[in-house]
Amino acid sequence: METTVNPGMDCPHAWELMPWVLQDHASDEQAAWLEMHLAGCASCRAEFAQQSCLRLALSLPPDLSLDAEVGLKRLLDRLDASDPQKAPRQPSSRAWLVRALAAAVLAQAIGLGVLGVRLASVGDPAYRTLSEAPPAAPPGAIRVVPDATMTLADWNALLHALHLQVVQGPNSVGAYTIVPTDAAATTLLPKLRAAPGIRLAEPVSVTP
Secondary structure, eight states, rough: OOOOOGGGGGHHHHHHHHHHHHHSOOOHHHHHHHHHHHHHOOHHHHHHHHHHHHHHHHHTTOOOOHHHHHHHHHHHHHHOOOTTTTTOOOOOOHHHHHHHHHHHHHHHHHHHHHHHHHHHHHSSSSSOTTTSSSOOTTTTTTTEOOOOOHHHHHHHHHHHHHEEEEEEETTSSSOOOEEEESOOOHHHHHHHSSSTEEEEEEEOOOOO
């Protein structure tokens, strides 16, 4: 493929050259042109970094650790590795550019991965031990057992109509703990007991 120099077509031409350069199929002239363009175009640098990251991610082992130093060393070792069937090229700043972009993308990916793990670990515990006391029910809480045939749509409609919110459940017998958002529990109990699909509705005794 020929390299054209047209100020109005620089970015599309750069995007066209990126796969060729990343796969070492571009000529030295094409690689030098892309390097010069990337030095002055932030959007193309970002695109080139993403393409570099994707290509390198596909070649990395699936059990790559989240250790930033280990991951970066593996990545740079792969960048430094040369194909023995190809004649060695003269070192150029293009290799430095690829290394710098790949390192930046890998560091960002590792940071996002660690952040995701930390966010996933924050929140309610996944289990409680048998010796742990169940969380105390809030004041005005009502224990409700819907019929097994009650649909989710009907259940949600009932909660919405009576301004109720589920705070716990279901437990082993299918009971939910709900609380009123804008009315006293005593005024809602008759309505809950008369609602179709509700087997049981009773106030929760709060132990001080």
